[in-house]
Amino acid sequence: MIAHAHLHVSDYEASKAFYTKVLATLGYTNNMEFGQAAGFFDGKNTDLWVLKEDVVPTHLAFEAKSKEEVRAFYETALAEGATDNGGPGYREDYWAGYYAAFVIDPDGHNIEAAYWDYEKAGEKGPE
Structure with missing residues (x-):
């Protein structure tokens, strides 16, 4: 289980503002800040940190609770x-x-x- 991840950004203030708005669509809030590092809380854990560092592009996937959340995130x-x-x-x-x-x-x-749509896949999903 991953406890948290760091996402390196070039413009801290702009990225903090971007992720505050975008991750709100998935239920995250910006709950911590230390210097140029902002923590994002999903209701259980501060599991994403956005911080000013040299950028190495990466891929991060967030779990949505519905297709509507996926669309809201994207838009x-x-x-x-x-x-x-x-x-x-x-x-x-x-x-x-x-x-x-x-x-x-x-x-x-x-x-x-x-979003994992178990109904579409014809499966029960995790219990």
Whole structure:
């Protein structure tokens, strides 16, 4: 289990503002800040930190609770300056019920929101 991850950004204030708005669509809040490091809380853990460091583009996927959250994530990210990298939809080549959207953030990170649609896949899902 991963406790937290760091996402390196080139413009701390702009990235903190971007992620505060975009991650709010998935239930996150910016709950901590130390210097140029902002922590984002999902209701259980401060599991993402955005901090000023040399940027190495990476991929991060966040779990959404619904297809509507995936769409809200995507639309908010685009409105806040992200670039489309795959709009909301099923990715059946991943799994029959994999519903996701991808954006490229201002630092070149591939950021995803994913929802596991067990009903579409014909499965019960985790119990």
